[in-house]
Amino acid sequence: MISVKNLSHSYNNDGKLAVNNISFQVEKGETFGFLGPSGAGKSTTQGILTGLLKQQDGEVIVAGYDLKKVQNERFNKIGVSFEQSNVYSKLTALENLKYYADLFDVPTRDPIELLKMVGLEDRKHDRAGEFSKGMKHRLTFARSMINSPELWFLDEPTTGLDPAIAAEIKDVIREQKSKGITSFLTTHNMYIADELCDRVAFIIDGEIKLIDTPKNLKLQYGKKLVEVEYVDNGKLIKETLKTIDDKDKNRIANIIKNYDIQTMHTKEATLEEIFIQVTGRGLI
Numbered sequence: 362m363i364s365v366k367n368l369s370h371s372y373n374n375d376g377k378l379a380v381n382n383i384s385f386q387v388e389k390g391e392t393f394g395f396l397g398p399s400g401a402g403k404s405t406t407q408g409i410l411t412g413l414l415k416q417q418d419g420e421v422i423v424a425g426y427d428l429k430k431v432q433n434e435r436f437n438k439i440g441v442s443f444e445q446s447n448v449y450s451k452l453t454a455l456e457n458l459k460y461y462a463d464l465f466d467v468p469t470r471d472p473i474e475l476l477k478m479v480g481l482e483d484r485k486h487d488r489a490g491e492f493s494k495g496m497k498h499r500l501t502f503a504r505s506m507i508n509s510p511e512l513w514f515l516d517e518p519t520t521g522l523d524p525a526i527a528a529e530i531k532d533v534i535r536e537q538k539s540k541g542i543t544s545f546l547t548t549h550n551m552y553i554a555d556e557l558c559d560r561v562a563f564i565i566d567g568e569i570k571l572i573d574t575p576k577n578l579k580l581q582y583g584k585k586l587v588e589v590e591y592v593d594n595g596k597l598i599k600e601t602l603k604t605i606d607d608k609d610k611n612r613i614a615n616i617i618k619n620y621d622i623q624t625m626h627t628k629e630a631t632l633e634e635i636f637i638q639v640t641g642r643g644l645i
Contacts, residue, residue: 362543363387363410368419370405372515375482381406381567382419392534392544394558396551396632398642402567403547404516410545411441411514412516413616424512437467440510444517446497450490454500457489458507465508474504480526502530513537515546519553531557549638551632561632565640575632582638583630587613591620601628 363386370380373390380402387393408414412435422429426435446455458472475550476482479499484492489500498521505513517533519527534544534557548554554561555575564568573581585604590597600616602609604627616622630638 362389362391362424363393364420364422365406365410365544366420368406368409368416368606370414370417370422378567380409383564383567383569384419385562385569385572387543387545389543390501390538390541391558391559392538392546392559394554395545395547395564396526396549396554396561396636397564398549401564403549404562405567406564407514407516407545407547411439414435434466435536437465437508439512439514440508441514442502442505442516442518444498444520445525446494446501448489448492448497448500448504451488453488454492455485457500458504458582461504462507467508469507470509472503472507475506476500478506479503480529495523498522499526499530502533505566511543513542513544515544517548517550518546518551555632563636563639565642570640578632578635579629582635584626584628585623586628589613589616589625590623591616592622592623 365386366384368380368383369378371378383402383406395406397403398638405414409416409421409428412428416428424435424438426432449460452460454476455472458475462469462472473482473485476485479498481496481503484496489497492500502518505515515534519530520528531553534546538544538557544557546554546558558575560572560574561578561626562572571578586601587604588599588601590599592598600612602613604613636642
C-alpha cells in the first residue's frame with residue numbers, strides 16, 4: 362500500500378533535511394508504526410504521503426498512485442486523522458461529517474454510526490466549537506473513516522483522551538485492521554505502538570534507524586529475565602533472575618521445587634527503552 366524509496370525533504374532548500382533519504386514499505390492490511398520524538402520527521406513524512414506536502418526527492422507510491430503525478434482520485438482511498446483537530450467550529454458534529462462526505466466520489470458511511478462509534482452520538486447537533494479538545498479529536502477520528510478508506514493515516518490517535526475513550530479508539534483501530542484496512546500510525550507513544558502495530562520504524566533526526574516487529578525488537582534488545590515472588594518462612598521474597606545464566610536457571614528450578622510461588626513472569630524491555638538504546642535519544 363505504501364512504497365517509499367530514498368525520500369528526502371527540505372523546507373528551506375538550505376541543505377538541512379527534515380527527512381533524509383528514507384526508504385520503507387507498508388504491506389496491505391498491515392498496521393505500521395512510525396515512531397519518534399517531536400521534530401524527528403514523522404509529520405513531514407506523513408504530510409508527503411497524504412499529499413499535504415509536495416514530494417521533492419525520491420520515489421513514493423501510495424495506494425497504487427505515484428505522488429509525482431496529480432491524481433486527486435487517490436484521496437477516495439485514504440483517510441487521515443490529524444493530531445491537531447481541524448473541524449469546522451460553526452458546524453455541528455453531524456454537519457461536519459455530512460459536509461466532508463460530500464467531498465468524495467465514492468459511497469460514504471453513515472455519520473450517525475461513526476459518531477456513535479466515538480461516543481459523540483448524543484452531541485451530534487452541538488456545534489464543534491463547543492467541544493473540548495478531546496471531543497474535537499474524536500470527531501476528527503470519526504471523520505477520517507467517512508469514505509471507508511483502504512489506507513488510514515493515524516497521527517497520535519489517542520492524544521488528549523481519557524483512558525476509557527482511548528481504549529475504545531484502539532478497539533476501533535483493531536476492528537478496522539480485522540477488515541483488511543492498512544494503517545500508518547505516527548506517534549511518540551511506544552505503548553500504543555506496542556499494542557497495535559505489526560511493525561515499527563524508529564525515526565530520529567530525519568533518518569530511519571531500524572524497522573522490525575515489536576516482538577523481534579524485544580527479543581533482540583530486551584533483557585531475558587524472570588521475576589518471581591515466593592513465600593519463605595512467612596515472608597514474601599522477590600527475585601529477578603537471568604534465564605541465560607546457568608546459576609540463575611538452577612536457582613529458578615530450586616524456587617519452583619521448594620517454595621510457594623505467588624507470581625512469576627518474564628520481564629522484557631519496553632519499546633521506549635529499546636528506542637533509547639538504539640538511538641541514544643528519548644521521546645520528548
